[in-house]
Amino acid sequence: MKRELSYVEAVREATDQEMARDPSVIVFGLDVDDPKAIQGTTRGLLEKYGSERVFGTPLSEDAMTGVAIGAALAGLRPVHVHIRMDFLMLAMNQLINIAAKSRYMYGGQVQVPMVVRSMIGKSWGQGAQHSQGLYSFFMHVPGLKVVAPTTPYDAKGCLVQAIRDNDPVMYVEHRILHFQKSPVPESLYTVAPGKARITAPGSDVTLVGISHMQLECLRARIYLESAGIKAEVIDPIWLSPLDIDTIAESARKTGRLCVVDNDWVTCGASAEIIALVVERLQGIRPVLVRRMGFAPVTCPPTPPLENLYYPNSRTIAAAVYDLVTGGEKGWRPEESAELQEIQFKGPF
Amino acid sequence: MIERFYRSLYLIRRVEEEIAAVYPTDKIKSPVHLSIGQEAVSVGVCEALGRDDVVFGTYRSHALYLAKGGDLPKMIAELYGKLDGCAKGKGGSMHLIDVAARVMGASAVVGTTIPQAVGFAYALKLQRKDSVVVSVFGDGAVDEGVFHESLNFAALKSLPIIFVCENNLYAIHTHQLQRQKLGNICERARVHGMPAEQIPDNDVVRIYEKMNEAVGRLRSGQPGPFFFECLTYRLKEHVGPNEDFQLGYRSREEAEPWIRTDPIKQLSDRLDPQRRREIETAVEVEIRDAFAFAERSPFPQAAELYTDVFEA
Numbered sequence: 266m267k268r269e270l271s272y273v274e275a276v277r278e279a280t281d282q283e284m285a286r287d288p289s290v291i292v293f294g295l296d297v298d299d300p301k302a303i304q305g306t307t308r309g310l311l312e313k314y315g316s317e318r319v320f321g322t323p324l325s326e327d328a329m330t331g332v333a334i335g336a337a338l339a340g341l342r343p344v345h346v347h348i349r350m351d352f353l354m355l356a357m358n359q360l361i362n363i364a365a366k367s368r369y370m371y372g373g374q375v376q377v378p379m380v381v382r383s384m385i386g387k388s389w390g391q392g393a394q395h396s397q398g399l400y401s402f403f404m405h406v407p408g409l410k411v412v413a414p415t416t417p418y419d420a421k422g423c424l425v426q427a428i429r430d431n432d433p434v435m436y437v438e439h440r441i442l443h444f445q446k447s448p449v450p451e452s453l454y455t456v457a458p459g460k461a462r463i464t465a466p467g468s469d470v471t472l473v474g475i476s477h478m479q480l481e482c483l484r485a486r487i488y489l490e491s492a493g494i495k496a497e498v499i500d501p502i503w504l505s506p507l508d509i510d511t512i513a514e515s516a517r518k519t520g521r522l523c524v525v526d527n528d529w530v531t532c533g534a535s536a537e538i539i540a541l542v543v544e545r546l547q548g549i550r551p552v553l554v555r556r557m558g559f560a561p562v563t564c565p566p567t568p569p570l571e572n573l574y575y576p577n578s579r580t581i582a583a584a585v586y587d588l589v590t591g592g593e594k595g596w597r598p599e600e601s602a603e604l605q606e607i608q609f610k611g612p613f
Numbered sequence: 614m615i616e617r618f619y620r621s622l623y624l625i626r627r628v629e630e631e632i633a634a635v636y637p638t639d640k641i642k643s644p645v646h647l648s649i650g651q652e653a654v655s656v657g658v659c660e661a662l663g664r665d666d667v668v669f670g671t672y673r674s675h676a677l678y679l680a681k682g683g684d685l686p687k688m689i690a691e692l693y694g695k696l697d698g699c700a701k702g703k704g705g706s707m708h709l710i711d712v713a714a715r716v717m718g719a720s721a722v723v724g725t726t727i728p729q730a731v732g733f734a735y736a737l738k739l740q741r742k743d744s745v746v747v748s749v750f751g752d753g754a755v756d757e758g759v760f761h762e763s764l765n766f767a768a769l770k771s772l773p774i775i776f777v778c779e780n781n782l783y784a785i786h787t788h789q790l791q792r793q794k795l796g797n798i799c800e801r802a803r804v805h806g807m808p809a810e811q812i813p814d815n816d817v818v819r820i821y822e823k824m825n826e827a828v829g830r831l832r833s834g835q836p837g838p839f840f841f842e843c844l845t846y847r848l849k850e851h852v853g854p855n856e857d858f859q860l861g862y863r864s865r866e867e868a869e870p871w872i873r874t875d876p877i878k879q880l881s882d883r884l885d886p887q888r889r890r891e892i893e894t895a896v897e898v899e900i901r902d903a904f905a906f907a908e909r910s911p912f913p914q915a916a917e918l919y920t921d922v923f924e925a
Contacts, residue, residue, distance in 0.1 A: 291739070317739050323769065328762030331728020332735060335669075338717055339736030358759075362722050363729065371710040371718060372700030373921035407922050431924040 267448035275417035275449050276306040279424040280344065282453050284314050287342065290428055291318045294346030303346055304443055326352055330359035337379045342428055350383040350437065351394045364433040365408030380427045384438045385476065385527060392566035398476060398528040403435045404505045404537065410458055411505040413437040415479040417447045419502055422456030439477040459506035467497035470589050471515040475501060475534055476527040484578030485585060488598035494589050504534055512538060513545040516552050523585050525576050526558040533558060555588050557581060578604055616892065618656055618817050619880040624896045625652045625676045626877055631900055633854035642694035643705035648676035650848035653876040654779045655680040657820025658747055661828050665744045667715045667733055669726040672707035674719040677749055683711035685899060686906035695910035702913050724750060724757035731767045734774040745831045746774045753784030755798050768806035771836035775827050781847040786862040802840035809840035817876045846871035
């Protein structure tokens with residue numbers, strides 16, 4: 266029987282195994298060494314590798330990002346952990362002006378092999394500043410790699426890759442995905458940058474789901490099946506470099522592309538993916554397109570409004586149904602208990 | 614020692630005078646923030662360092678780069694935007710680097726290299742190396758939040774780092790006391806838990822001696838960090854080859870004491886004239902060769918635009 270791990274356990278194991286393999290790997294960030302150990306993703310590392318290689322930091326995201334860069338310039342491989350992606354706004358100067366640019370502006374003489382882990386929150390009142398998926402900010406800037414693994418298998422393989430990568434990697438987790446379980450090999454392996462995965466085959470429409478929205482897309486696919494529509498679901502996994510070949514090839518086949526993002530749509534990953542596919546296929550194949558993402562407002566914590574804020578499997582299925590059948594048919598699948606979201610319970 | 618200091622000071626001054634002279638020809642494809650007047654800080658600091666010690670600087674780092682032993686022809690070629698530049702023409706004057714000389718980078722955004730210096734020092738400590746790191750920044754950087762965050766962490770972890778605030782009184786055109794109620798830079802360092810001392814007189818020997826003592830302490834395993842505020846004065850405009858007293862934000866009278874006590878003049882008076890001329894002649898040849906090297910060097914080919922974004 267294949268061994269199953271949760272996403273949390275996969276992240277923890279990848280870090281542990283890489284730290285054991287390579288003494289230059291260090292892990293730091295607010296609370297990585299506290300009793301809760303970042304949802305358990307850093308549990309046991311302090312005891313095993315000591316406080317020089319695993320340490321909590323002052324509340325200084327800006328400087329600690331610079332510290333990670335400086336340590337990387339000196340040959341270490343820092344993994345800097347942020348329990349919320351929103352907190353990265355305090356680190357933007359170092360990430361954008363230094364980490365992304367050092368290799369280029371220093372003429373290829375230095376490298377910054379660092380990983381920045383951050384988590385997107387959802388539900389249980391996460392609200393305005395604990396819910397943002399801001400990876401498109403980083404996709405915009407040359408010199409940063411961006412990955413948002415969905416499954417425990419990819420969580421481990423992408424983190425191992427990110428740690429070994431000689432460029433800065435923004436590693437984006439989603440709090441809800443932490444509860445996912447899937448087969449994860451015990452041995453070390455990598456999931457290479459710039460390669461998407463077709464997670465379910467189909468012929469009528471291409472459905473790209475990013476981060477947590479990958480789960481919602483897979484659920485939407487089941488709803489759509491009941492309406493006789495076969496959706497091909499793709500997980501980009503890496504947002505930068507982005508595997509546009511796989512997505513464009515699928516869209517060429519289906520002629521319809523819906524990108525569901527765990528972010529607002531304006532200037533987001535969904536806009537970028539659709540622009541790239543349309544550019545690629547113009548004159549070759551007309552493609553109907555649709556973007557879905559957060560409502561263009563600040564995330565409200567109250568459940569009735571929060572439910573409207575996010576796309577979900579049923580709203581995705583309905584939108585895709587319209588895309589495939591043409592026009593507003595108003596079809597909306599009956600809710601299936603099996604396809605309900607695992608709701609995250611507090612306190613955090 | 615005096616000869617060595619003089620050679621370094623004279624080299625930096627003359628290189629920058631040549632840069633200023635060439636600048637109107639537009640051959641230099643880069644904004645230049647000249648250190649003329651401030652050379653003593655870089656020289657005093659770097660003379661106390663070994664080859665393996667590391668420095669991080671600012672956009673005004675010609676002096677630091679050269680004082681630490683950075684390659685002169687490559688620096689001039691970089692200013693010319695040429696392929697043989699220290700960053701292949703992709704950095705410019707504000708992003709000087711010489712990995713061999715352990716000049717580990719300069720940044721155009723004020724204060725941004727301070728935490729990198731701290732991170733480098735963290736790595737050196739973890740790797741059990743006995744090198745030290747020097748973080749050089751201006752009085753403007755002290756206003757930035759990252760300055761405090763970085764000093765706090767460096768002190769918390771007792772890192773082998775020396776912070777050097779090169780206080781030339783102005784952040785671009787704004788005086789320190791228009792930005793800071795108390796103007797107490799050393800106190801700001803002390804509250805984070807490190808000794809801090811002001812060196813007020815732009816005296817290269819004094820700066821060297823203070824630095825040398827701090828480096829020695831770190832080398833012997835005593836905990837860091839150390840902090841020095843070196844008062845100095847920029848004689849040229851914030852950016853560019855000219856003077857700027859006509860702008861009215863500062864007066865020529867303010868500059869006069871600094872010109873009177875110019876460390877280059879002071880040291881030259883202490884040298885044997887014959888020996889001084891030999892040094893100066895050798896430096897002039899070096900500078901001529903460096904500019905000729907930059908002139909000869911090709912511009913980067915188009916393909917170079919896309920290299921070095923990620924590892925090849």
